[in-house]
Every structure is written in structure tokens, then in C-alpha cells.
């Protein structure tokens with residue numbers, strides 16, 4: 001019998017899970033309340049990295065995620081959504097320098113590629129940086145990091161899944177689940193349609209807690225908002241991810257740059273009516289920092305500002321795989337989904353179809369959120 005799987009959410013996770021499930025022979029309906037890539041995956045910095053991930057199990061998942069992107073890009077002609085340009089990072093105060101030294105030391109201990117560069121070496125990689133913005137040395141370089149273009153990756157994954165028979169339902173929200181005897185039987189949509197299911201995968205990103213709730217499961221989330229500033233096209237050479245003290249940036253296609261800092265995330269305003277805006281002075285500050293770093297961007301203007309919501313499970317770690325008390329309900333939810341989703345989505349899809357990979361998913365199970373006294377109880 002061909003298993004019928006309903007995947008909820010068409011971001012990077014839903015697309016990766018759906019592509020893997022269809023490749024493995026399942027019949028899949030992928031449902032999204034809006035348009036594919038219209039959620040967080042359309043508003044992300046999408047830096048592929050594992051230099052920020054702890055504990056070791058999370059770091060290893062990130063490394064495997066980077067490797068999965070590399071393999072996919074090598075296999076698919078025209079896969080230029082993947083850019084392994086490397087990442088530069090430096091600091092300009094003692095605390096941050098010490099933090100960076102600890103970070104580099106930590107990942108080197110894990111066997112991750114990282115090295116220290118001098119100003120002259122960085123200027124050979126990024127010749128358009130203003131030399132005065134760089135310290136003489138102590139610039140960290142992570143050569144295997146890079147970034148993806150999520151919408152283009154999602155487009156590829158969905159088209160390969162649809163060509164293998166997957167159905168994509170857009171603009172129809174999941175509003176309920178039919179569950180009996182610890183099994184999800186069907187998923188109910190706002191349109192009134194009901195999708196019968198042998199298995200369900202929750203890839204709803206920041207709304208994963210609400211979808212879990214429809215299945216009677218409590219998934220704590222502590223989502224945060226982040227601001228991305230997209231510039232107009234500029235004729236300047238930027239080839240990699242750059243984490244400078246006052247601006248983080250990367251190329252964004254067609255000569256545009258994508259700018260971010262942790263400070264600008266604090267400039268999001270939500271009105272009483274729920275309208276989201278960003279303090280214009282924070283946007284001006286980040287643009288000025290970009291211009292100081294790359295003087296060739298002097299004429300850059302802001303083309304768009306996007307506010308994304310990071311899907312962050314309660315303890316910050318991914319939630320992946322089957323739920324013990326509802327064994328045909330699965331999670332594929334995390335922050336860092338741009339890095340992790342192709343690999344983690346494949347692990348989750350394999351488990352949906354009975355190829356369990358306990359070792360790979362053990363640290364990321366939903367059950368860690370359940371009080372010890374309830375673990376093992378049946379609903």
C-alpha cells in the first residue's frame with residue numbers, strides 16, 4: 001500500500017520533507033495556508049553554518065545540513081540557489097573578541113573548518129571592504145559556510161515533488177485534525193476539504209505550536225522577530241557572508257545586498273491593530289554601517305524591508321521526528337531551517353516511512369518537553 005502523507009507548511013522544511021517522501025514513493029499532499037515560501041523561509045538571512053550551534057548533537061546536525069546542501073547542489077544542474085562563499089567575522093571590542101576566540105576554539109575542537117586571517121588576506125577575498133574597517137588581524141574565516149536562496153530551493157524541491165505526483169494545496173489553512181485511538185485519521189482544511197492521512201508532518205514553522213495543539217500536543221515555542229533590509233542593486237564586489245561589528249550582510253541576487261544586525265531586530269514595532277513596522281532610524285543606521293564597510297554601496301537605497309518570525313522551539317533546539325503518544329504525527333520544526341532542512345527533512349521523511357534513524361534524531365525528540373511523569377502514558 002502506498003502511504004498517504006499530509007505535510008503542513010510549504011517553507012524549506014515542508015518542501016524538503018515532501019521532496020524526500022515522494023522520492024521514497026509516498027503519496028503526499030502538501031498544504032499551506034498561504035503561498036509556498038511565503039512564511040519565514042521568505043524572510044530569512046539563510047546563512048548556512050554550524051559555527052553557532054551547541055551542544056555537539058546540534059552542531060553535527062548543522063554540519064550534516066551543510067553537507068546535504070553541497071550534495072544536492074552538485075547533483076542538480078542549475079542549482080545556483082546554493083552559495084558556499086565562506087563567512088568572515090570580526091569584533092571591535094575586547095568582550096566580543098574574547099567571545100569570537102572562544103567560538104573559533106570551540107568549533108576547531110569539533111573538527112570544523114575555521115581559521116584566522118589578517119587584514120591583507122581578507123582584502124584579497126573582499127577587495128571592496130574599506131581597509132580601515134578591518135582590524136590588522138584576528139578575523140575569523142569559516143570557508144565552508146555560505147547562504148542559500150530559499151525561494152529558489154523551495155521551487156526546485158516542490159517541482160521535483162509535483163513531478164513525482166505530490167499535490168500542492170496553497171491558500172487553504174489546516175484548521176483541525178480527526179484523531180481516534182492515538183492515530184491522526186484526517187486533516188481538516190478551512191475550505192471544508194478533509195484529507196485522509198496515514199501520517200501527518202508538522203512543518204508549520206512559527207505556527208508549529210498551533211498545529212501541534214490541533215493534534216492535542218503542547219509544543220512550547222519562543223519565536224522571535226528579525227528584520228532583513230534588502231538594498232537596491234549596487235556595483236560592488238561582495239562574494240560571501242560578512243559579520244562585521246555593526247552590520248551583517250551577504251549578496252542577495254542581481255547586485256542587491258541583504259543587511260541584518262541583532263540591534264535592528266529590536267526596532268520592530270507592533271501596533272495595537274497588529275501592524276508590524278520597523279523604526280526608520282534603525283534602517284538608516286544599518287544602511288550607514290553597510291556604506292562605511294563597503295564604500296562602493298554609497299548609492300544603495302532600501303528596496304524592501306522584511307520582518308520574519310524565527311520558529312524557535314522552547315529550548316532552542318530542533319523538534320524532529322515521530323511523536324511517541326501519536327505515532328503517525330511527526331515534527332520538522334527548527335530555527336536554522338535554512339541550514340538544516342534538506343538533511344533534517346530527509347531524516348524525518350525516512351522515519352515517516354518506517355526507516356527509523358534513532359541515533360540521528362535522538363536529541364531532537366518532542367518527548368523532551370513532556371514532564372517525566374507523563375512520558376510513556378497513553379492518551
Ligand SMILES: Cc1cc2nc3c(=O)[nH]c(=O)nc-3n(C[C@H](O)[C@H](O)[C@H](O)COP(=O)(O)OP(=O)(O)OC[C@H]3O[C@@H](n4cnc5c(N)ncnc54)[C@H](O)[C@@H]3O)c2cc1C
Nearest residue numbers: 009011013033039040041044047174205226308336337339
Ligand atoms: C531574521 C531571520 C534570520 C534567519 N537567519 C537564518 C540563517 O542565517 N540561517 C538559517 O539556517 N536560518 C535562519 N533563519 C531561520 C530559518 O529561516 C527558518 O528556520 C526557516 O525558514 C523555517 O522554515 P519552515 O519551513 O520551518 O517555516 P516557514 O517558512 O515559516 O513555513 C511554514 C509554512 O507553514 C504555513 N502554515 C502555518 N500555519 C498553517 C496552517 N494552519 N495551515 C497550513 N499552513 C500553515 C505557513 O503559511 C508557512 O508557509 C532566520 C530566520 C529569521 C526570521
